[in-house]
Amino acid sequence: MRGLRSxxxxxxxxxxxxxxxxAANGLGLRWDPFDLQGRRLEAARSRAALAEAxxxxxxxxxxxxxxxxxxxxxxRQTEIEVxxxxxxxxxxxxxxxxxxxxxxxxxxxxxxxxxxxxxxHAPALCAxxxxxxxxx
Amino acid sequence: xxxxxxPDPVRLTLPVEATRPCRLVTLGPSPTLAxxxxxxxxxxxxxxxxxxxxxxxxxxxxxxxxxQAMAARSDRQKLP
Numbered sequence: 001m002r003g004l005r006s007x008x009x010x011x012x013x014x015x016x017x018x019x020x021x022x023a024a025n026g027l028g029l030r031w032d033p034f035d036l037q038g039r040r041l042e043a044a045r046s047r048a049a050l051a052e053a054x055x056x057x058x059x060x061x062x063x064x065x066x067x068x069x070x071x072x073x074x075x076r077q078t079e080i081e082v083x084x085x086x087x088x089x090x091x092x093x094x095x096x097x098x099x100x101x102x103x104x105x106x107x108x109x110x111x112x113x114x115x116x117x118x119x120x121h122a123p124a125l126c127a128x129x130x131x132x133x134x135x136x
Numbered sequence: 137x138x139x140x141x142x143p144d145p146v147r148l149t150l151p152v153e154a155t156r157p158c159r160l161v162t163l164g165p166s167p168t169l170a171x172x173x174x175x176x177x178x179x180x181x182x183x184x185x186x187x188x189x190x191x192x193x194x195x196x197x198x199x200x201x202x203x204q205a206m207a208a209r210s211d212r213q214k215l216p
Contacts, residue, residue, distance in 0.1 A: 046141070054143035056210035064148045064203035071195040072151050075188040086181040090174045099170035108167060115162045125160040 146207050148200040154193040158186035 021031075030037070093099065103111075119126040161178040163171055 050141065050143060053207075053211050057143045057146050057207045060146050060203035060207040060210070061148065063206065064146070064199040067199040067202075068148055068151060068192075068196050071192050071199075072153055075153050075192050078188050079185055082181050082184045086177050089177050093170045093173035093177070096170060096173075099168060101169045103167050103169065103172055108163070111163055111167075111172075115160070118160055119162070122160070124157050126162060 146200065146204045148196055148203065150196055151192055154189050154196060156185075156189050158182065158189070 024031075032038075115126075159182050161175050161182055163175050167175075
């Protein structure tokens with residue numbers, strides 16, 4: 001009988017503590033000595049700020065990519081048009097009545113010397129001999 | 137692992153067209169008048185292509201800088 005009574009007091013104490021906590025919670029009181037909720041809130045804010053900054057960065061990248069895509073299209077169009085014009089002009093040069101006239105040796109030497117000098121300064125530029133006709 | 141505190145920076149990919157080297161067309165052996173004329177025209181064509189590649193590289197750089205500025209501006213505007 002005595003044991004039952006002591007259990008009654010324990011259960012009553014637990015119920016009373018629960019009611020007190022519920023009442024305190026209802027009044028806006030929080031038991032958070034380590035500020036865990038505040039830390040969670042701060043972490044969530046940081047994640048949100050990072051996500052927003054990333055969104056702005058990726059959106060700016062997409063806008064930049066669109067500008068570059070337009071520029072690439074312009075370059076391709078230019079290459080096509082210039083290639084067409086050049087191929088036509090080269091064909092006319094090949095068909096000219098004096099097309100097969102050899103260049104004078106001293107002129108060839110001057111041109112070769114100058115090209116050699118240019119290639120010495122910028123080796124990566126030189127297509128090499130026999131590559132003069134891009135139209136084939 | 138800690139999550140990053142800053143987003144990946146704004147980067148634009150340099151188009152392959154902008155990375156192509158310029159070329160200098162030269163005369164082959166025993167050139168004729170047509171070879172000279174052809175090389176002259178081919179050099180002009182190569183110059184235009186080279187300039188287009190240069191402009192594309194500059195445009196990409198400028199677009200990247202503008203995108204970085206835009207991202208930074210958007211970031212600043214959201215701050216209280």
